Amino acid sequence: MSKIIIDGLTKVFGNNPAKALQMLEQGFSKDEILQKTGQAVGLNNVSFTIEAGETFVVMGLSGSGKSTLIRCINRLIEPTRGKVFVDGAEVTAMNEQELREFRRHKQAMVFQQFALFPHRTVLENAAFGLEIQDVGRPERFERAREALALVGLTGWEDSYPHQLSGGMQQRVGLARALAVSPDILLMDEAFSALDPLIRREMQDELLELQEKMNKTIFFITHDLDEALKIGDRVALMKDGAVVQIGTPEEILTHPADEYVARFVEDVDLSKVLTAEGVMKDPEVLAFPKDGPRVAMRKMKDKGISSIFVVDRNRRLLGYVLMEEAAKAADRGDPDLTKIMRTDCIKVPPESTLNELFEKSATSVVPLVVVNEAGRILGIIIRGVLLAGLVKENYAND
Amino acid sequence: MIEKILNPLEYLPRLPLGEGIEVAIEWLRVHLSPVTRALSEVMQSLIVRMTDGLIWLPPLVLIILFSLIAWRLSNRSVAAFSFAGLILIYNFGLWPAAMQTLSLVVLSAVVSICIGIPMGIAGARSETFHRIVWPVLDLMQTLPAFVYLIPVVFFFRMGEVPAVMATVVFAMPPVIRLTGLGIRQVPKELVEACGAFGTTEWQKLVKVQLPLAMPTIMAGVNQCIMLSLSMVVIAAMIGAPGLGTKVWGAIQRLNIGGGFESGLAVVVLAIILDRITQNLQNKKIQG
Numbered sequence: 001m002s003k004i005i006i007d008g009l010t011k012v013f014g015n016n017p018a019k020a021l022q023m024l025e026q027g028f029s030k031d032e033i034l035q036k037t038g039q040a041v042g043l044n045n046v047s048f049t050i051e052a053g054e055t056f057v058v059m060g061l062s063g064s065g066k067s068t069l070i071r072c073i074n075r076l077i078e079p080t081r082g083k084v085f086v087d088g089a090e091v092t093a094m095n096e097q098e099l100r101e102f103r104r105h106k107q108a109m110v111f112q113q114f115a116l117f118p119h120r121t122v123l124e125n126a127a128f129g130l131e132i133q134d135v136g137r138p139e140r141f142e143r144a145r146e147a148l149a150l151v152g153l154t155g156w157e158d159s160y161p162h163q164l165s166g167g168m169q170q171r172v173g174l175a176r177a178l179a180v181s182p183d184i185l186l187m188d189e190a191f192s193a194l195d196p197l198i199r200r201e202m203q204d205e206l207l208e209l210q211e212k213m214n215k216t217i218f219f220i221t222h223d224l225d226e227a228l229k230i231g232d233r234v235a236l237m238k239d240g241a242v243v244q245i246g247t248p249e250e251i252l253t254h255p256a257d258e259y260v261a262r263f264v265e266d267v268d269l270s271k272v273l274t275a276e277g278v279m280k281d282p283e284v285l286a287f288p289k290d291g292p293r294v295a296m297r298k299m300k301d302k303g304i305s306s307i308f309v310v311d312r313n314r315r316l317l318g319y320v321l322m323e324e325a326a327k328a329a330d331r332g333d334p335d336l337t338k339i340m341r342t343d344c345i346k347v348p349p350e351s352t353l354n355e356l357f358e359k360s361a362t363s364v365v366p367l368v369v370v371n372e373a374g375r376i377l378g379i380i381i382r383g384v385l386l387a388g389l390v391k392e393n394y395a396n397d
Numbered sequence: 398m399i400e401k402i403l404n405p406l407e408y409l410p411r412l413p414l415g416e417g418i419e420v421a422i423e424w425l426r427v428h429l430s431p432v433t434r435a436l437s438e439v440m441q442s443l444i445v446r447m448t449d450g451l452i453w454l455p456p457l458v459l460i461i462l463f464s465l466i467a468w469r470l471s472n473r474s475v476a477a478f479s480f481a482g483l484i485l486i487y488n489f490g491l492w493p494a495a496m497q498t499l500s501l502v503v504l505s506a507v508v509s510i511c512i513g514i515p516m517g518i519a520g521a522r523s524e525t526f527h528r529i530v531w532p533v534l535d536l537m538q539t540l541p542a543f544v545y546l547i548p549v550v551f552f553f554r555m556g557e558v559p560a561v562m563a564t565v566v567f568a569m570p571p572v573i574r575l576t577g578l579g580i581r582q583v584p585k586e587l588v589e590a591c592g593a594f595g596t597t598e599w600q601k602l603v604k605v606q607l608p609l610a611m612p613t614i615m616a617g618v619n620q621c622i623m624l625s626l627s628m629v630v631i632a633a634m635i636g637a638p639g640l641g642t643k644v645w646g647a648i649q650r651l652n653i654g655g656g657f658e659s660g661l662a663v664v665v666l667a668i669i670l671d672r673i674t675q676n677l678q679n680k681k682i683q684g
């Protein structure tokens with residue numbers, strides 16, 4: 001059964017929408033309507049259906065109406081015309097009480113700027129939705145803890161949001177949404193405010209989580225790479241209207257019109273398929289002053305078998321293998337640089353996937369992406385590289 | 398004759414605003430007197446009991462208590478200042494007067510807060526209410542206190558109660574303004590996030606808007622207390638006993654030394670109350 005049905009949704013911002021609606025029907029453009037009536041068209045007759053368990057991505061340039069659309073689903077913005085159904089119930093016909101129940105139990109939202117409550121701890125933030133449902137204290141904290149564990153934030157419960165990095169803050173935002181166990185996750189550019197590396201990490205985690213949870217996810221982005229990576233289906237919006245809906249392949253291979261084609265061109269395959277596009281943040285680095293023991297501990301913590309050594313400016317010096325660090329530690333030798341190897345393969349951020357693939361075949365440790373100054377930008381693990389290649393193949397079809 | 402031609406404004410009949418106000422006040426006095434009397438009695442007994450209680454306690458116990466409160470809510474140096482300052486007040490023989498003033502200020506502040514915070518919330522939520530109330534607040538703050546002293550005395554006679562009334566009129570506006578401001582300043586994404594979780598308006602207010610507005614509201618409370626203290630001399634003129642009476646008496650007798658000591662006592666009270674409430678507002682900001 002269809003989870004969400006959106007039928008002829010139109011939104012006009014302004015105090016006299018009637019005139020604007022009429023002009024829309026006559027086929028006037030958004031700009032013309034704004035000039036003639038002063039009314040801003042947010043959405044123009046949007047219709048589509050989302051299946052249960054689907055990750056549906058809406059993308060479009062800034063101002064194309066994505067935020068308006070997602071907010072019409074839970075009526076944070078009242079549509080001017082059109083209907084929204086969720087599980088067969090018409091959300092647009094609900095009274096205040098019914099709408100509140102719907103918002104509390106059926107859906108939860110994740111916001112671009114995180115929108116965490118600064119006066120509440122991480123745990124209290126995550127428990128917010130349950131608190132609103134009047135779930136008792138022990139139970140809601142229990143469930144909030146579980147949600148925080150799901151996003152990898154165990155141990156941070158008593159911190160305040162401002163003490164966390166952007167990526168971690170958005171994890172709290174995600175946990176806050178997951179804690180109420182909603183069927184539907186509404187994510188409005190949830191990762192757009194994050195750094196590219198963190199962002200990619202969050203995308204991976206969302207995919208992983210989705211495999212376990214099987215929610216219906218309505219995800220908004222202005223980034224085609226993100227859309228293609230996350231979406232089962234993607235809708236492209238322009239000036240408040242949907243221009244094309246399809247699977248990532250369909251969008252890439254059969255762009256519906258000029259607008260989509262230009263977008264797809266912009267995917268900049270070369271960017272996705274360079275070292276910079278596939279590299280990962282090295283989770284942990286060692287410094288020369290670390291002895292073998294500290295280096296070993298760092299590797300153990302992350303479950304890795306080698307660790308890169310950098311100087312204080314993150315310039316790459318070499319790497320150390322777990323087994324050699326263990327031996328040195330047994331000998332009681334405190335100098336890490338003695339066992340440090342320097343034969344790691346450095347690549348510039350713009351090297352292509354094919355180059356990388358050849359190089360990684362000969363290397364036991366991950367490839368290191370460094371900039372001209374020799375500073376480490378990221379690392380490339382072989383598995384990730386393969387995933388990148390798969391992507392390249394379908395893009396070339 | 399020639400002057401009248403040169404100044405045609407002279408032909409306008411005089412607008413009887415003053416007379417109108419007098420008639421209105423007189424009518425209100427007659428018809429509201431059961432209400433004002435009841436209100437008056439409740440407040441009178443409250444303030445008398447509070448003052449009696451404060452004076453009944455051994456001064457040293459109270460001084461230590463105040464210093465401890467200052468320590469808890471603020472820091473050690475404020476506590477030390479409170480201790481020394483209060484002993485100084487006792488030493489000047491102004492202890493009972495200071496306690497009377499303290500009761501008056503506390504009661505006025507409590508009344509201002511109880512009325513002002515709900516009004517501030519209403520002002521933040523309703524544009525219409527905001528537009529009606531804000532000019533009234535301007536009026537309350539700019540009208541010379543003496544102008545409303547007269548009707549206040551009319552309604553409540555002389556004594557502590559009219560003093561509290563006059564003080565409230567003067568000291569409440571910042572509470573209303575800053576409560577409204579604080580709530581309006583809560584980032585709109587946070588209010589939206591609240592709504593997305595299905596909050597009622599009440600939950601939104603209590604769980605997010607008020608806590609986030611708290612530092613601003615406390616700034617309003619702080620100003621309110623300071624303004625209440627600045628009214629003590631005027632309060633004395635309508636018969637409220639306290640430090641103001643001492644100052645007023647000193648002025649009338651041109652007693653420079655006595656006036657200075659009483660004035661200093663007011664300043665000491667002001668600094669203590671100010672530091673304590675200021676730290677209260679800073680403490681809430683963390684997190």
Ligand SMILES: Nc1ncnc2c1ncn2[C@@H]1O[C@H](COP(=O)(O)OP(=O)(O)O)[C@@H](O)[C@H]1O
Binds near residue numbers: 060
């Ligand atoms: N509250 C509002 N008042 C007037 N116009 C608005 C309002 N919100 C959005 N709009 C207009 O609606 C259009 C779509 O905005 P939005 O949905 O925020 O786009 P997106 O999220 O895709 O960047 C824009 O042209 C914007 O100017």
Ligand SMILES: [Mg+2]
Binds near residue numbers: 068
């Ligand atoms: Mg947006």
